[in-house]
Amino acid sequence: MRIHSVMALIAIALGFIFHVSHAEWLALVLVIGFVMILEVINTAVETLVDLYTEEFNHLAKIAKDTAAAAVLCMAIVSVIVGIIIFAPKVLALF
Numbered sequence: 001m002r003i004h005s006v007m008a009l010i011a012i013a014l015g016f017i018f019h020v021s022h023a024e025w026l027a028l029v030l031v032i033g034f035v036m037i038l039e040v041i042n043t044a045v046e047t048l049v050d051l052y053t054e055e056f057n058h059l060a061k062i063a064k065d066t067a068a069a070a071v072l073c074m075a076i077v078s079v080i081v082g083i084i085i086f087a088p089k090v091l092a093l094f
């Protein structure tokens with residue numbers, strides 16, 4: 001969560017520095033929001049699984065791993081969106 005918060009702050013700072021358009025702000029806000037929401041859901045799933053059992057359980061492993069995978073997928077999508085928005089602006093500086 002801390003890493004994702006730092007990444008979100010960096011993306012917002014870059015948004016102001018490069019004066020991104022309204023549509024680009026919309027994309028940034030949406031991906032940042034989705035990552036945060038999935039982080040919260042992942043924490044809820046982990047907590048519920050631990051509440052149910054702290055012993056090894058195959059289904060518990062699937063629940064935790066799939067919840068974590070959802071966060072990872074969205075984090076990858078957000079990096080791709082960031083590259084699409086900022087790469088042309090950064091390259092234009094050189």
Ligand SMILES: Nc1ncnc2c1ncn2[C@@H]1O[C@H](COP(=O)(O)OP(=O)(O)OP(=O)(O)O)[C@@H](O)[C@H]1O
Nearest residue numbers: 046049053054055056057058060061062064065068
């Ligand atoms: N009860 C369990 N039964 C089977 N495997 C488990 C169980 N609890 C955790 N695991 C496995 O260990 C991994 C790490 O679990 P853990 O609860 O430490 O979460 P985490 O991914 O490290 O999350 P965080 O660092 O946010 O607390 C899980 O992804 C899962 O594969």
